[in-house]
Each structure stands twice: as C-alpha cells, then as structure tokens.
Amino acid sequence: AQTVTQSQPEMSVQEAETVTLSCTYDTSENNYYLFWYKQPPSRQMILVIRQEAYKQQNATENRFSVNFQKAAKSFSLKISDSQLGDTAMYFCAFLPREAAGNKLTFGGGTRVLVKP
Amino acid sequence: NAGVTQTPKFRVLKTGQSMTLLCAQDMNHEYMYWYRQDPGMGLRLIHYSVGEGTTAKGEVPDGYNVSRLKKQNFLLGLESAAPSQTSVYFCASSPDTRWEGSGRRSEQFFGPGTRLTVL
Numbered sequence: 001a002q003t004v005t006q007s008q009p010e011m012s013v014q015e016a017e018t019v020t021l022s023c024t025y026d027t028s029e030n031n032y033y034l035f036w037y038k039q040p041p042s043r044q045m046i047l048v049i050r051q052e053a054y055k056q057q058n059a060t061e062n063r064f065s066v067n068f069q070k071a072a073k074s075f076s077l078k079i080s081d082s083q084l085g086d087t088a089m090y091f092c093a094f095l096p097r098e099a100a101g102n103k104l105t106f107g108g109g110t111r112v113l114v115k116p
Numbered sequence: 117n118a119g120v121t122q123t124p125k126f127r128v129l130k131t132g133q134s135m136t137l138l139c140a141q142d143m144n145h146e147y148m149y150w151y152r153q154d155p156g157m158g159l160r161l162i163h164y165s166v167g168e169g170t171t172a173k174g175e176v177p178d179g180y181n182v183s184r185l186k187k188q189n190f191l192l193g194l195e196s197a198a199p200s201q202t203s204v205y206f207c208a209s210s211p212d213t214r215w216e217g218s219g220r221r222s223e224q225f226f227g228p229g230t231r232l233t234v235l
Binding site: 035042109 | 147149156157158159160161164166172174204206208210212223224226228229
C-alpha cells in the first residue's frame with residue numbers, strides 16, 4: 001500500500017513571491033505517476049501538474065513546476081509569481097502505473113493563502 | 117460537455133435516514149469513483165467501478181453501497197446515515213488503464229462535490 005504525506009498544513013505567501021509545497025510518498029512500485037491537484041474555495045478539484053516517474057525531467061506548467069526526487073521519494077510543487085487566485089488547498093496524489101482501476105492515493109493537503 | 121456532475125449539492129439528514137447521491141459523466145469514461153473529504157485527511161476512496169455492472173471497495177467502504185447500472189452513472193447510497201458520515205463527497209471518473217506512454221489517460225476528472233450533514 002502507498003502512503004502520501006504532506007507535512008505543511010498551511011502556508012502563506014505574498015503576492016508575486018514564490019512558495020514551495022512538500023510531498024513525500026512511500027511505495028515499493030518502480031513505475032508510477034504523481035500529481036498535484038488544486039482545490040479552490042469553490043471545492044472543484046483541478047489538476048495542476050503531473051509527473052511520470054520514468055521521466056527524469058521535472059514537469060512544468062506555466063508558473064507551476066515540480067522537483068521530483070525519485071530516490072528520496074519526494075515531489076515538491078513550486079508556485080512562482082503567486083497570484084491571489086492561487087489561494088486554495090493543494091493535494092499531492094500517487095498512482096501506480098499498473099494500478100487496477102486507476103486508484104489514486106492522496107495526501108492530507110496543504111492550504112495556501114496568497115496575501116495581497 | 118458537462119463533465120462530471122453530482123446531485124444534490126447539499127443535503128441534511130437525520131441519523132438513520134437513507135439517501136442516494138447521483139454521479140453522472142458524459143465523457144464515456146470506464147472508471148468511476150466515490151471519495152469522501154474530511155478536514156486534514158485529504159480524499160479517501162469509498163468505492164469505485166471499472167465498468168458498467170462492476171463495483172469494488174475502496175479504503176473506507178463501511179456504511180455505503182454503490183451501483184453502476186449504466187456506464188455514465190455511479191450511485192452512492194447510505195442506508196442508515198450516521199453523524200460520522202458528515203463529509204463532503206466527491207465523484208470522479210477516468211479513462212481505462214491502457215497506457216500509451218503518457219500519463220494523460222490516468223487523470224481523474226472530479227465533480228463539484230456534495231456537502232452532507234448528518235444530525
């Protein structure tokens with residue numbers, strides 16, 4: 001069984017600055033995917049970024065980038081040039097490549113508050 | 117496309133009452149899921165389905181039942197609601213797991229959630 005840990009319950013950042021969210025996971029799998037989901041106050045779950053474990057290059061999506069350290073089982077999310085609309089809960093999630101049913105395992109979440 | 121929709125958006129029940137949450141998706145996805153979200157615990161999988169007519173237990177299935185009679189619909193039932201079932205419930209769907217060298221097929225698409233309070 002996999003576990004995903006997000007050790008930062010809450011973080012705050014000034015608008016236009018950078019914030020980094022941490023995520024660690026525990027697995028015996030070698031091939032898997034990692035995701036960051038954003039949940040704004042509207043409650044809608046939105047996929048922010050994905051990383052494929054067999055790719056060494058870190059994924060980037062506009063202002064969002066990850067630092068994937070496979071050996072350390074670490075998957076941090078960096079939000080650059082933070083905007084007020086980035087205020088949300090952020091969840092890290094893990095998916096083994098061979099998982100029956102595409103079942104995700106989520107971390108407990110990190111609440112991010114962007115201050116003007 | 118509406119994506120994934122959930123009915124109702126809010127509901128208040130008394131202990132012992134029953135109800136059914138409806139999830140519908142119009143993306144022709146094979147897999148569907150029901151999660152509950154509680155403060156500090158992220159999303160936990162209740163039940164899931166890998167195709168029409170199939171269901172399977174997730175991490176926290178006790179007190180819930182599900183049915184997938186049609187591919188596009190996934191129903192979550194509470195036969196006798198308890199205060200411990202007060203939560204926000206999310207439905208999600210995803211394509212099947214035939215990998216083609218890309219993680220795109222693994223993405224889950226979420227509904228807007230249902231806030232359930234059991235008094």
